Amino acid sequence: MNQADVSKLVSQLRLKVNPRLRKFRSPAGPEGRLNKLRKTVTALIKHERIELNYPRADEARMYAERLISDAIRYGDCHKTTMEMADYWLIEKQLVHKLFKVLAPKYQDYTISYTRMYKAPRPYPGEKHLKAVLELRGNPYPPLVPNASTNRNFIHNILLDEARREYRQQKYNEIASQIDSSLSEVASASKDTSEKSKECS
Numbered sequence: 001m002n003q004a005d006v007s008k009l010v011s012q013l014r015l016k017v018n019p020r021l022r023k024f025r026s027p028a029g030p031e032g033r034l035n036k037l038r039k040t041v042t043a044l045i046k047h048e049r050i051e052l053n054y055p056r057a058d059e060a061r062m063y064a065e066r067l068i069s070d071a072i073r074y075g076d077c078h079k080t081t082m083e084m085a086d087y088w089l090i091e092k093q094l095v096h097k098l099f100k101v102l103a104p105k106y107q108d109y110t111i112s113y114t115r116m117y118k119a120p121r122p123y124p125g126e127k128h129l130k131a132v133l134e135l136r137g138n139p140y141p142p143l144v145p146n147a148s149t150n151r152n153f154i155h156n157i158l159l160d161e162a163r164r165e166y167r168q169q170k171y172n173e174i175a176s177q178i179d180s181s182l183s184e185v186a187s188a189s190k191d192t193s194e195k196s197k198e199c200s
Contacts, residue, residue, distance in 0.1 A: 013065050014112040022059050037063060040133075042090045044114070045098060048138035051119055054129035061114050061133060063088060068113045071103040105137060112136070117143055 026032030040060035043050050045067075050057075067088055074081040076099040085095050106113045119130035132143060150156055 017062055022055050038088055041088050045094045049134035049140050051132050054131040057131040057133040071098050
């Protein structure tokens, strides 16, 4: 089997994946690390928006993307995908949400299924970077306001028109000042030319 055929067997993620896994401090070792990530992925699927430390959010995002991607690609009749969902989702009622709610919703997505923002850090406070990890299309209000559709609001239309009228008024004032100064310069040059003619 060549490389092209192998690439068709694995779901392609729509985000950058770190080649090295992060090492989280856990007294339970690698198993504790995986348990932390399982709890994070479960919380993300359950609440659809969570706030946590940036390294764990970035690491758990890859696993959540792969889980949703395989659920869309293979469905709930695929044994390996069901085993993976059963492993990563600690609360088993979320398996139904993954296959029946999230997979149909993200079926036609051409971008990543998750979104991550760096959260503001309180000062003085903890030094650790915080992040907000969320599923796209969640029911919560957006963290970043969408300014692209705000131009059609009535108050923005009125403000734009008022700005346009103000600019036009200022341009007319400047043009009238320039015309008056040009006429003064022209009359002054005409007077000097007449005086020079009289002197000669």
